[in-house]
Every structure is written in C-alpha cells, then in structure tokens.
Amino acid sequence: MRAELAATLLTLRLSDLDLGHVLGSSAALTQTIARWAHQHGYAGLAYTSRLDARLTLWALFEGAAFESIGEPDPITPDDPDLAATARLYGLLV
Numbered sequence: 001m002r003a004e005l006a007a008t009l010l011t012l013r014l015s016d017l018d019l020g021h022v023l024g025s026s027a028a029l030t031q032t033i034a035r036w037a038h039q040h041g042y043a044g045l046a047y048t049s050r051l052d053a054r055l056t057l058w059a060l061f062e063g064a065a066f067e068s069i070g071e072p073d074p075i076t077p078d079d080p081d082l083a084a085t086a087r088l089y090g091l092l093v
Contacts, residue, residue, distance in 0.1 A: 001036070008032045023050040034059065 002009070002017045012029060014021055021029060037045055043064035049055040075082055077093050086093045 001033075004036060005029075005032055023048060025050070034061075037061075 005017060008029060009015075009017055012026060014029075022033065034045060038061050042061070043066065044058060044060035046056055046058050049057050082093060085091075
C-alpha cells in the first residue's frame, strides 16, 4: 500500500505510512486509503476510532453487496450492545 499511495504520501510530506498517520486527522490520507480500497474491490473498511481506541468503526461503500448468513436477529431495547452505545452517546432508548 505504501507504494500505491506514494504520491499522496509525498504530497502530505509523509516519509512513511504508519498507523499513527492512518488514525490521524488527515482527511486527504484517509479518503485516499478508502478510494484505494474501493477501487480494489473491498466492500468497506473496519478501523479503530482515533478518539477511542476501544471502538471499531465500519465504513461500508455504496453499492457494496452482502450475502445473508442466516436469519437476522432483531435488536431489542434491552440489548446490552445497544444500551452501551446509547450510554456512550448520551441517548435514551
């Protein structure tokens, strides 16, 4: 990926591509990475939040196709993950 993103890295005056840069606040770099992934057939990206390393964020690309692997499980108001997310963002369920 370093070689394929070399032009962007030079433009941003980065001597290398590392996790610190990827998780940084450079929209130019993260958008270039996402564009590269989309052009190479990825349906999306999973990445660590730069604001809270305990969180994994997901970016799904428009037009991505997914195959169901069983019946969906409904999310109920007492779901622990839903409750944790609501607390994180100060929401009431």
